[in-house]
Amino acid sequence: MPLWVPVRSQVAPAACLSPSPEAPRALSLFSSSSVFPLPNSQCLVWRTDLLVISSFRMAEQPYMVASDSETTGDDKSQSAFHDLAIGIEVGTSKCSIAVWNGAQVELLRNTRKQKAMRSYVMFKDDTSTGEVPSGGASNKTAYEEKEILSGSAIFNMKRLIGRADTDPIVHASKNLPFVVQTLDIGVKPFIAALVNNVWRSTTPEEVLAIFLVELKTMAEVQLKRPIRNVVLTIPVSFNRFQQIRVERACTMAGLHVLRLMPEPTAVALLYAQQQQQQQQSLHGSMGSGCEKVALIFNMGAGYCDVATTATAGGVSQIKAMQGCTLGGEDILKNVLYHLLPNFDSLYSNRDMNKIRSMGLLRIAAQDAIHRLSTQSSVQINVDLGDGTKMQRVLHQSEFEEVNRNVFEICEKLIKLCLADSKLAAEDINDVILVGGCSRIPKIRSLVLGLCKKEKEYEGMDALEAAVTGAALEGAVASGITDPSGSLDMLTIQATPLSLGIRVHGGGFVPIIQRNTAIPARKSMIFTTTQDGQTEALIVVYEGEGKMVEENHLMGYFKVTAIPLAPKGTAEISVCMDIDAANTLRVFAGAMMLGTDRANSPFFEVRMPTLDDAHGWCAQALVKTHGSALDLTTIPKELQPQKVQ
Amino acid sequence: MSQPSSLASSQFLGLRVTPPPRSSAASVSPPSPSTLRCSGVSAAYAGAAERARAASTSPSSSTLYDTLGVSPGASGQDIKTSYRRLALECHPDVVATGRRGASADEFMRVHAAYATLSDPVKRANYDRELTAAAAILVHHRRPEPAPSPSPLAYARCTSYPGYGRRTWETDQCW
Numbered sequence: 001m002p003l004w005v006p007v008r009s010q011v012a013p014a015a016c017l018s019p020s021p022e023a024p025r026a027l028s029l030f031s032s033s034s035v036f037p038l039p040n041s042q043c044l045v046w047r048t049d050l051l052v053i054s055s056f057r058m059a060e061q062p063y064m065v066a067s068d069s070e071t072t073g074d075d076k077s078q079s080a081f082h083d084l085a086i087g088i089e090v091g092t093s094k095c096s097i098a099v100w101n102g103a104q105v106e107l108l109r110n111t112r113k114q115k116a117m118r119s120y121v122m123f124k125d126d127t128s129t130g131e132v133p134s135g136g137a138s139n140k141t142a143y144e145e146k147e148i149l150s151g152s153a154i155f156n157m158k159r160l161i162g163r164a165d166t167d168p169i170v171h172a173s174k175n176l177p178f179v180v181q182t183l184d185i186g187v188k189p190f191i192a193a194l195v196n197n198v199w200r201s202t203t204p205e206e207v208l209a210i211f212l213v214e215l216k217t218m219a220e221v222q223l224k225r226p227i228r229n230v231v232l233t234i235p236v237s238f239n240r241f242q243q244i245r246v247e248r249a250c251t252m253a254g255l256h257v258l259r260l261m262p263e264p265t266a267v268a269l270l271y272a273q274q275q276q277q278q279q280q281s282l283h284g285s286m287g288s289g290c291e292k293v294a295l296i297f298n299m300g301a302g303y304c305d306v307a308t309t310a311t312a313g314g315v316s317q318i319k320a321m322q323g324c325t326l327g328g329e330d331i332l333k334n335v336l337y338h339l340l341p342n343f344d345s346l347y348s349n350r351d352m353n354k355i356r357s358m359g360l361l362r363i364a365a366q367d368a369i370h371r372l373s374t375q376s377s378v379q380i381n382v383d384l385g386d387g388t389k390m391q392r393v394l395h396q397s398e399f400e401e402v403n404r405n406v407f408e409i410c411e412k413l414i415k416l417c418l419a420d421s422k423l424a425a426e427d428i429n430d431v432i433l434v435g436g437c438s439r440i441p442k443i444r445s446l447v448l449g450l451c452k453k454e455k456e457y458e459g460m461d462a463l464e465a466a467v468t469g470a471a472l473e474g475a476v477a478s479g480i481t482d483p484s485g486s487l488d489m490l491t492i493q494a495t496p497l498s499l500g501i502r503v504h505g506g507g508f509v510p511i512i513q514r515n516t517a518i519p520a521r522k523s524m525i526f527t528t529t530q531d532g533q534t535e536a537l538i539v540v541y542e543g544e545g546k547m548v549e550e551n552h553l554m555g556y557f558k559v560t561a562i563p564l565a566p567k568g569t570a571e572i573s574v575c576m577d578i579d580a581a582n583t584l585r586v587f588a589g590a591m592m593l594g595t596d597r598a599n600s601p602f603f604e605v606r607m608p609t610l611d612d613a614h615g616w617c618a619q620a621l622v623k624t625h626g627s628a629l630d631l632t633t634i635p636k637e638l639q640p641q642k643v644q
Numbered sequence: 645m646s647q648p649s650s651l652a653s654s655q656f657l658g659l660r661v662t663p664p665p666r667s668s669a670a671s672v673s674p675p676s677p678s679t680l681r682c683s684g685v686s687a688a689y690a691g692a693a694e695r696a697r698a699a700s701t702s703p704s705s706s707t708l709y710d711t712l713g714v715s716p717g718a719s720g721q722d723i724k725t726s727y728r729r730l731a732l733e734c735h736p737d738v739v740a741t742g743r744r745g746a747s748a749d750e751f752m753r754v755h756a757a758y759a760t761l762s763d764p765v766k767r768a769n770y771d772r773e774l775t776a777a778a779a780i781l782v783h784h785r786r787p788e789p790a791p792s793p794s795p796l797a798y799a800r801c802t803s804y805p806g807y808g809r810r811t812w813e814t815d816q817c818w
Contacts, residue, residue, distance in 0.1 A: 015794050291724060315728040490735050492755075516756050519736060519748040579748055580736030 008564075024448065031569060045333050056576070084478045085229035085258045086219055087266070087470025090208065092158045092302030092327060093436065095119045095466045097219055100475035100487075105468045108222050116463055117215075120148050120155035121207045123193040123200060148569045149359030151177045151352075154207045158235075159302045159329065161204040161249070162242030162612050165189040169325050172333065175344060177355050186615055197398035205245050209252035216253055229258045232475040233466045235303035236262045236323025236496045239542055239552045240584065241612035258477050259581060262496060264296040264307035265318050266469030267434055267460070269491040271296070271309065272316035274459060276489060294430040294457065295421065297414065297447045298466065299437035301328035306413045308421040308428075314489035320420035320515045321496045328369075328437050331403050335365045338402040339390065357384035368394050373439045400442050407446055414450050420515055425450065431456040434465045493518040499576055502539040502548045502618075504529045504630040511576045514544065518582060522574035525591075526631040534562045536572055537621065537629040538588045539606050553618050554584070555609030558629065561600040562590040569593070572631060573602075583606075707774060708757035716771070720762065727758040 082527050086099045094116040097108045107115045122143055148155060156176060163170050165182035170189045173180045179199050181190040191207075192199035219227050225411050234246060238260075247257045271294055291312040298305040305323040309316045340361060364382035364581045371378045377395045384390060400407070418425070428451045437443055439462065448456060461468075476488055482488075494517055500510035503526070512522045526535060536559045543551025571591040589602030610617060709716045712726045732738060734750040760766045 073725060290721075312724065313728040313732070315731050317728075317731075474738070489740055490732055492731060492735065517759075519752055521752060 012598070012610065016112050034423055044127050077626055081186055083229060084480060085231050085474030086223075086227055087231045087233070087467050087472070087474045088212070088215060089233045089263070089266075089467035089470060090158060090211070091300050092156055092329060092601075093300065094463070095211070095215070096464065096469035097215055098158065098464075098467045099219070099223065100471055100480060104481075104486075105471040105475075107464060107467065108219055110218060113235060118148070118155075119157065119211060120153045121157075121193075121210045121614065122148070122153045123195045123202070124152065145363050146356075146359055149177045149355075149362055151179075151350075151355050154191065154193050154202060154204075155176050156302065157204045157207045157211070159325065160189065160191065161208060162239070162245035163189070164612065164615070172330075175333070175336075175358075177359055179350070186613070199204055205249045205252065208249035210244070212249060212253035214257060216255060228254070228256050229474070229478065230255045231259045231266075231470045231477065232257055233263045233266050233470045235325075236259045236264065236305040236321045237325060238262075238323075239497060240554060240608050241552060243582075244608065245612065259422060259473055261470055261491075262307070262321060262323070262493070263298050263300075263303075263435075264305045265309075265316075265467045265491050265493055266467070266473060267296045267298060267432060267465045267500070268294070268307065268311070268316040268318060268469070269476075269489065270465055270469040271430070271432060271457075272311045272314050272489045273486060274492065275311050276314040277439075277486065280485070292429045293427050294432055295414070295417070295423075295428050295447075295451055296388065296432045296434065297410075297438060298343040298435040299327055299410070299443065300435040303327050303436075304410060304413060304435075304437075306417040308417055308423055309491075314485075315492065316490070317492045317517070318494040318515075319423070320417050321494060322417040322420065323496065324407050324409060324413060326406060327435075330406055331369060331437065331440075332362070332365055334402045334406065335369060335394070335399065336361060338398070339365060339394075353386055357386055357388070360384055361390065364390070369399070369440075372396055372399050373441060374382065396441070403442075410443060411446060411450065414447060418450075425452040428453065432457045432460060432465070434462045436463065438462050493580075493582070495520065495578060497542050498544055499540070499542050499578075501526075501574060501631070502537075502541060504627060504632040506547050506549065508541055508543070508545060508548045508551055509633055511574060512578065518578050519580050521575065521577040523573055523587075525634055526572045526574060527634045528562060528565070528570045528572070529567055529627060529630045529632050531567045532564050533567065533570070533628070534564065535560050535629055536562060536590075536631045537625065538572075538574060538586065538603075538605075539618065539621065540586055548618065553610060553615050554607040555586075555605065556617070556621065557586075557588075557603055557605050557609070559590055559603060563593050563599055565593055568632075568634070571634075583589065653678065708760055711753055711757040712761065714761075716774070720764075723758065723761050727754060727762070730754045 001255050032281050046595050074644060084100060086097055087105075088097050095118075098105050099108065100106075102354055110117050120143075143153070147153070155178075156173060159169055160173060160180070164186045164188050165188065166184050170180060170182055173189075174182070178194070179190070179192040181192075186201070190199045190201060191204065194200075216227050217582050231252065232250065234243060234247060238246075246260060250257045275292055291310050293308065293310050294309045296305075296309065298307075302325065303323060305321065306324040307321040308319040310319055311317070343358070343361075360382055361384060364380050368378045368380050372394065375396075380390060380392050380394055382390045431448055431451045433444060433447060433456045438447075444456065448454070469491075472487070472489070473491065475482075476489065480487060480604045494515045495512055496514060498510035498514045499512040500508055503509050507565075509524070509526075511524050512520055516522070538554055538559055539548070539556040540554040541548050541551040542554055545551045559572055562572065570593065573589060573591055575587040576584065577587065584607045585604055586607055587604045590597045590599045591597065647721065707716070709718065711724060712718075712730065714726045718726070719788050731754065734747050734754060736747045736751065739747040760770050
């Protein structure tokens with residue numbers, strides 16, 4: 001009996017965001033609202049004409065939620081699990097939830113017994129039928145792929161979230177069935193789903209939030225407790241803006257993000273656990289064992305990640321990470337253009353029939369790609385509906401040829417990662433291949449070839465490894481312990497991107513280098529570029545480019561009270577701190593001349609202070625202030641000494 | 645995300661701005677982590693951190709070897725093993741929620757020590773500095789008995805030649 005009735009005119013609980021212009025208009029939680037009181041009065045007010053809710057089949061028992069206040073002290077084990085964070089992997093294409101059940105990690109299944117649920121949200125007419133947006137996690141009627149591709153559903157949110165309309169990935173998304181509009185001015189793209197023959201706008205965060213509400217509800221029903229804390233996996237290449245967007249979507253859904261974990265590091269944690277268990281069974285004790293180095297290659301529908309990890313004694317130390325926006329979507333696009341060179345033109349006027357036929361072609365191409373993982377050639381037979389039929393054979397060699405650029409990028413990533421971690425192929429003990437695209441024969445042979453391995457590491461499910469690792473992290477970070485020691489483990493994370501500030505001339509000076517172990521704290525001394533300069537701008541960027549334009553602007557603030565001095569003599573200390581939850585704080589101030597003491601209180605700023613797509617602020621700063629507030633580095637010998 | 649942010653500023657400040665003696669600024673010999681912290685939260689954190697330290701190092705420890713709880717002659721394998729053991733004790737992910745701020749410092753100290761000692765070149769340089777410092781110590785401080793159990797009496801040296809005035813723990817590993 002479907003029980004989740006659409007709730008109308010209700011204010012969403014547990015959503016506390018700074019009001020933002022694109023405030024999501026639709027989300028509401030139901031039963032759990034009593035459990036999660038609003039932390040403060042700052043809350044989003046939701047439009048009431050479109051409220052979410054998930055359609056969901058109730059479990060046999062009535063859904064009971066114990067509130068925090070009801071938890072009694074003598075119920076300790078229960079209360080420990082009460083806060084236990086669940087692991088969620090929201091993939092570009094599929095998504096899954098896992099939770100530590102006290103003995104091992106268990107993946108939850110939706111009502112259709114699926115562990116991997118299609119990531120999409122279907123927008124339906126809510127005025128006439130009372131239907132509301134619903135996602136692939138728990139909808140009572142499984143939508144056909146055909147329907148998902150009809151323009152009424154939004155998917156690929158993971159590729160769109162936190163990107164500006166100048167981003168090539170956003171541009172590449174324009175051939176998806178729903179509307180993605182760009183104006184190329186560095187603002188958020190406009191996305192819209194077809195509802196009642198009208199393109200209704202939404203945002204990637206909102207779509208993700210709707211989807212997360214469904215996942216949350218599903219988990220709450222199955223686990224019979226409210227879910228608040230989550231460990232979410234993210235791609236390595238996600239910058240801090242994208243991370244904030246994901247966090248915001250979680251907040252909208254009433255979830256608290258305990259950790260955002262790069263996918264390969266979640267896999268590394270699972271690997272650490274498996275190695276630990278292997279050691280125990282071999283030696284019968286908690287030996288620290290010998291160190292094993294693994295290369296983790298993860299490629300899903302949207303992103304490709306590579307990481308190296310050194311594991312021993314249940315501790316996995318991430319040595320280096322590389323990632324980029326490259327995945328099954330790109331492979332699919334290459335194949336579509338190969339099958340139909342004028343693919344773009346068919347989409348330009350968003351004719352419903354064209355959208356439908358493109359959907360059909362997409363399904364056929366996807367199916368062909370899947371089959372090519374095991375066959376050397378596949379037959380494609382698809383009726384595009386408008387009188388055109390496509391009948392042809394696609395050979396593996398053809399497939400590999402059209403996707404050559406994809407494989408080249410994969411190769412480059414792996415080489416970069418090995419170089420960053422100062423490892424040669426011979427140093428690698430295990431090669432772990434995960435993610436849907438790791439099933440493509442060419443990719444397997446490429447990764448194994450680069451690591452000079454005959455076989456990949458066995459014992460890990462390519463599609464479940466990341467979410468399993470996230471659930472393990474959830475248990476570890478929630479403070480759950482296991483008597484058998486299977487939770488005595490840890491992944492020591494590293495920063496995937498460098499963090500630094502702008503210096504005179506527009507150069508980027510990293511303060512925290514990429515692949516620094518987290519938590520981390522680093523500082524550097526800078527100096528003035530003008531005689532008698534009393535103020536300096538600290539402009540913080542994230543990225544790997546040598547010039548700031550190539551990197552992401554995180555925010556800026558002014559250091560004041562610099563003692564009067566000729567240029568190049570005053571000292572400004574800039575310290576960056578990343579805590580275990582990956583929060584970045586920048587701390588800066590001027591020093592008294594020739595001393596180690598602060599001239600006046602320092603400034604502490606939590607970054608990013610800007611929203612995404614605010615890169616233009618950098619130009620505005622330069623335009624207004626020129627180089628009057630610039631800083632520059634000081635010679636190396638005057639920097640704090642390091643142990644060589 | 646949910647950490648007491650009040651910790652951070654005092655630590656930043658403590659590390660960079662506290663005037664000499666450097667013992668409070670460098671990783672190498674804070675007698676108690678509480679010296680780095682503001683009063684409001686220090687008591688609880690110091691207590692917990694102290695316990696963690698006591699488990700691995702002597703309170704007067706000052707060398708990176710002491711930080712990792714290994715002897716100066718330890719093998720690379722010993723260093724790795726010890727680093728991992730300490731990481732499992734003090735990493736913010738595994739400690740109780742209440743003392744994560746302190747454990748982050750503890751972990752960064754351990755990691756900095758590991759970063760130096762696990763790199764053969766850096767370790768050799770460090771050893772040289774240590775020996776030089778020990779020599780100075782022997783010359784100038786002989787009358788003062790070293791309370792450290794460390795056989796090489798490294799524990800007392802609070803400064804290494806080659807360390808500039810702006811030295812603190814996080815600069816040791818890059």
